[in-house]
Amino acid sequence: MNATQRAVALGLAAALLQAVMLIAFAWPATNIKPRDLPVAVAGPQAAAVSRQLAAHGAAAFDIRTVADESAARQAIADREVYGAVLTGGQPVVLIASAASPAVAQQLTAIAQQLSGAPAAAVQDVVAADPDDPRGTGFGAMVLPLALSGIAAGVLLTLLIPSIALRGIGLATFAISGGLLSMSIVAGWLSLLPGSYLMLAAIAGLVCFAVAGAVVGLGAAIGRAGIPVAALAMLLVGNPFSAATSAPELLPRPWGAVGQLLPPGAAASLLRSEAFFDGAGASAPLTVLLVWAVAAVALLGVGIYRSRAAAPVPALEPVPGVG
Incomplete structure (x- = not known):
């Protein structure tokens, strides 16, 4: 391939990457709707409310009947449901904007459609931070965490020849990145x-998981591993992280897939720790730990391969022997 052909091929590859990025970011955003969204109902008219919710689509809501208002509030606090409808007199809709402002908006709209006059009252039982009531700042936080992790992984892989020293750089980035990012997000903003x-520890684990995927694959299979890890985090992990919505609002199966990658797990874990006293944290924490352990294992594979490929020095003959 001559220089002209190479230039044309790179231009076409860049255009293809642009098209894939547009699809990855725009398609989920234009297909936001409830898909088995967990919602609780309670009270004597629970069955009637369930039928009204089912009218939005057979698979729109995962309707769970609970005993009373106390059980509904507890289910929201435990992150088992996103909201609840209480019946018995004037209906009341409980929402949790901290869990997902997008879901809270949808449940608020549904409250206006429930039978009765006036419209059902809405109570935000786990509110988003008052400095970020719509969750826009929270949603904007995930992409920088992912991009900085990708950048750190690429730089460490390309500029640090020793795999062991890349591991030191990875640990340094995770600790300093976690502390600095949360001093901005949780402190200044x-x-x-x-x-x-605790928030800094979570952010540090996210930094380690994202950058570690790049560094680990780069160490284990060579530079070809860099784009594999980077594109997985950028084109799948970020748009399907549900940081601005909820996994149950994204097209199937991508909402669930996004939770298996560090950006999605990071969003869920930070929500659980910041607003729900750690409820629902076990699954995203496990995902991040698995990625971190995998990164360490891949670095180990890279170190083993580099040592196995190192030439064995020839023995010099001893004078006077032989």
């Missing part, structure tokens, strides 16, 4: 309540 050190 006040987007997240809760323990600064």
Whole structure:
């Protein structure tokens, strides 16, 4: 392939990447709707409300009947449901904007459609941070975490020849990145309540998982691993992270897939820790730990391969022997 052909091929490849990115980011955003969205109902008219919710689509809501208002509130606090409809007199809709402002908006709209006059009252039982009531700041936080992790992984892989030293750089980035990012997000911008050190630890784990995927694959299979990890985080992990919506609002199966990648797990874990006292944190924490352990294992594979490929020095003959 001559220089002209190479230039044309690179231009076409860049255009193809642009098309894929447009699809990855725009398609989920234009297909937001409930898909088995967990919602609780309680009270004597629970069955009637369930039928009204089912009218939005057979698979729109995962309707769970609970005993009373206390059980409904507990289910929201435990992150088992996104909201609840209480019947018995004037209906009341409970929402949790901290869990998902997008879902809270949809449930608020549904409250206006429930039978009765006046419209059902809406109570936000787990509210988003007052400095970020619509969750826009929270949603904007995930992409920089992913991009900085990708950038750190690429730079460490390309500029640090020693795989062991890449691991040191990875750990340094995770610790410093977690502390610095949360000093901005939770401190200066006040987007997240809760323990600064706990939030910084989560952010550091996210940094390690994202950058570690790039560094680990780069160490284990060579530079070809860099774009594999980077594109997985950027084109799948970020648009399907549900940071601005909820996994149950995204097209299937991508909402679930996004939760298996660090950006989606990061959004869920930060929500759980900041707003729900750790409820629902086990699954996203496990995902991030698996990615972190996989990164360490891949670095180990890379170190083993580099040592196995190292030439064995020839023994010099001893004078006077032989």
